[in-house]
Amino acid sequence: MSKLNILVVDDARFIRERVTSMVRESFPDFTVMAVENGTQAIRAMQQKQFNLILCDWEMPETSGLDVLQWCRAQDAYKQTPFLMVTSRGEREYVLKAIQSGVNDYLGKPFTREQLVQKMVKALSKRQQLSPEQQARAKAMLDDDQKAKPQSAPAKSMAKPKGLAQLRNSKQTFRCAIKDLNLREVKVVIKNEGAFPQVLEQVVVDIEQLSGDSVARINGFVTSVQATEQKLDAAYVDVLVSFMDEDPDKMAHLSKYIASVR
Incomplete structure (x- = not known):
């Protein structure tokens, strides 16, 4: 061999x-x-x-x-x-x-x-x-x-702090940003029967509310939670931890975070 x-x-x-x-x-x-x-x-x-x-x-x-x-x-x-x-x-x-x-x-x-x-x-x-x-x-x-997504109750939806796309190896999810810092982002996606998996590698394309792209951040999913305690909850929260260490991306992300606080 x-x-x-x-x-x-x-x-x-x-x-x-x-x-x-x-x-x-x-x-x-x-x-x-x-x-x-x-x-x-x-x-x-x-x-x-x-x-x-x-x-x-x-x-x-x-x-x-x-x-x-x-x-x-x-x-x-x-x-x-x-x-x-x-x-x-x-x-x-x-x-x-x-x-x-x-x-x-x-x-x-x-x-x-x-x-x-x-x-x-x-x-x-x-x-x-x-x-x-x-x-x-x-x-x-x-x-x-073999891996399966996890779900659990979470808090109700808050006013979004921006828009994003969450991409895994199979599809792209349009989502709203619920919370964001330099370590992680919490987004909410519509329940259409398909979700990212916990520990799955993803890319988050963060956008301005105007639609202008901010940054592509590499990360992995740390939790997937229903926004309501209902089997047919309309929305799902996804928490993504960032893996990127690129200083330019982090600087750009810092400016964006400051603009939505």
């Missing part, structure tokens, strides 16, 4: 740990190294040869695009599979990554199934993945269907 070296690059610790865990569970014979920024990633690649790079785009100082462009300028990394991981899905960002030589694009938030499928596709093209490894990875994906 192939024993491959995988490099995970993300400035959010929760995402680094989650991706590392996903890879190790699905490919236990792989060696996984995780670093928190692009500068550390380049330093690691200068010291060791990696077979696959899983890299965040939005990082301070050295971005994922910078890392990708550095890789393609090195003989040792011209052909190495590079998966760009990001919450940005606009066409121009995708095109920049493609033009710089990215192999594939994984949008946040994502499931283990989506991550593993991308890895299998990238490694299989270079015949670096054995049939046994592919079979074992597919068998591990069944666990992703």
Whole structure:
């Protein structure tokens, strides 16, 4: 079997740990190294040869695009599979990554199934993945269907402090912001029978009441609660803890919080 070296690059610790865990569970014979920024990633690649790079785009100082462009300028990394991981899905960002030589694009938030499928596709093209490894990875994906959302009573709805979109790997929820600080946001969504799951990775697109976008914040769901003690409650509260450590995003978010207090 192939024993491959995988490099995970993300400035959010929760995402680094989650991706590392996903890879190790699905490919236990792989060696996984995780670093928190692009500068550390380049330093690691200068010291060791990696077979696959899983890299965040939005990082301070050295971005994922910078890392990708550095890789393609090195003989040792011209052909190495590079998966760009990001919450940005606009066409121009995708095109920049493609033009710089990215192999594939994984949008946040994502499931283990989506991550593993991308890895299998990238490694299989270079015949670096054995049939046994592919079979074992597919068998591990069944666990992703087991988690269930939690619900509990909560306080009644308050006047919203803004609008947002809450995105998981399957759909987008339009929501109103009930409370917000630099660590977490509580939003309310309409009960349409589908909810984010507790501990699920999500992206919150926070907007001004006028509709102007403020920031895309990476986070994970810490609670899902009905707004009424009724089985058919019309609305559901979702509490999301932030994972982003980008100082620019936090500065932008601070200004927005001050404007709605």
